[in-house]
Amino acid sequence: MARIITVAAAQLGPIQRDEPRAEAVGRMVRLMERAHARGAGLVVFPELALTTFFPRHYLEDREEADHWFETSLPSNETAPLFDCARRLGLSFHLGYAEKTAEGRHFNTAILVSPGGEIMLKYRKVHLPGHAEYLPHRKVQHLEKRYFEVGDLGFPVIRAPLGCQSVNAGLMICNDRRWPEAWRVLGLQSVELVMLGYNTPSTNQDAAGFEAHHLRVAHSHLSIQAGAYQNSTFAVATAKAGIEDGCELFGNSIIVNPQGEIMAEATSWSDELITADCDLDRCKLGRTTIFAFDRHRRPEAYARIVEQTGAIEPEEWQPRRAD
Numbered sequence: 001m002a003r004i005i006t007v008a009a010a011q012l013g014p015i016q017r018d019e020p021r022a023e024a025v026g027r028m029v030r031l032m033e034r035a036h037a038r039g040a041g042l043v044v045f046p047e048l049a050l051t052t053f054f055p056r057h058y059l060e061d062r063e064e065a066d067h068w069f070e071t072s073l074p075s076n077e078t079a080p081l082f083d084c085a086r087r088l089g090l091s092f093h094l095g096y097a098e099k100t101a102e103g104r105h106f107n108t109a110i111l112v113s114p115g116g117e118i119m120l121k122y123r124k125v126h127l128p129g130h131a132e133y134l135p136h137r138k139v140q141h142l143e144k145r146y147f148e149v150g151d152l153g154f155p156v157i158r159a160p161l162g163c164q165s166v167n168a169g170l171m172i173c174n175d176r177r178w179p180e181a182w183r184v185l186g187l188q189s190v191e192l193v194m195l196g197y198n199t200p201s202t203n204q205d206a207a208g209f210e211a212h213h214l215r216v217a218h219s220h221l222s223i224q225a226g227a228y229q230n231s232t233f234a235v236a237t238a239k240a241g242i243e244d245g246c247e248l249f250g251n252s253i254i255v256n257p258q259g260e261i262m263a264e265a266t267s268w269s270d271e272l273i274t275a276d277c278d279l280d281r282c283k284l285g286r287t288t289i290f291a292f293d294r295h296r297r298p299e300a301y302a303r304i305v306e307q308t309g310a311i312e313p314e315e316w317q318p319r320r321a322d
């Protein structure tokens with residue numbers, strides 16, 4: 001029997017700095033209800049889905065940012081998400097800012113069962129941007145100020161989603177641009193990668209070397225390549241629109257293991273897209289061109305884990321005639 005799960009990407013429009021969590025949660029509940037009406041068993045929300053993308057705001061006193069962090073889930077404000085999941089029998093993926101009991105800060109995503117249990121947690125590894133205020137930037141990107149590098153690796157778990165057991169994996173936003181992250185998930189036979197993003201529609205560092213339209217193209221290129229090269233479905237969900245005066249692109253997508261876009265959001269506001277994913281479609285790639293056990297050559301990949309930055313190659317020298 002075919003292993004089909006209907007998945008939903010629940011794109012969110014902007015959440016302004018002064019928008020209370022309860023309002024954002026209300027919008028998310030409405031998207032969950034629509035997902036259920038369309039037969040979805042899983043809803044994927046964006047990165048930092050409960051608040052504005054606060055790393056654009058510089059606060060000299062780091063602790064002042066703590067009100068953007070969750071210390072426990074569910075909380076009074078987020079309980080309606082968990083109640084809705086229980087009522088509708090839906091699993092959901094949520095990105096949020098996590099403050100642990102020890103006072104550590106992470107950019108985190110969780111996969112929650114319909115019963116409200118956290119089945120999988122991931123903390124963002126690739127934190128883009130900078131830690132200090134940069135006066136030349138029109139908009140700051142202070143993820144390195146507000147978050148620690150994630151300490152949970154790239155986990156995969158076989159989870160009941162909809163009526164299926166699915167090898168589910170998580171990454172967050174900038175991770176999607178790193179093939180290493182996809183491959184670590186691929187090496188755990190991932191079948192469905194969930195990721196959320198907040199991506200400015202303008203590259204402030206482009207300096208004329210990157211055309212504006214490539215911003216979305218590079219996001220899609222990374223997700224489509226990651227899905228194809230690791231024989232997995234991917235659900236990539238944006239927070240989009242003009243948030244605190246800054247533009248984030250939308251273009252959320254659901255991608256199949258052949259790297260094709262099955263569904264794409266066309267607005268930059270709250271929007272639900274869904275796709276029926278036949279998980280058996282993961283088999284073709286992983287038993288042929290990307291049969292890792294037969295074709296991978298880890299002995300040639302040492303640099304991937306031993307080296308961080310790129311080195312310069314040796315200069316070619318012409319052979320001296322004797």
Ligand code: CDT
Pocket residue numbers: 047128129141172173174175177197198199200
């Ligand atoms: N949230 C996030 O990781 N955004 C980055 C943009 C970084 S621009 C300094 C991304 O890769 O989409």
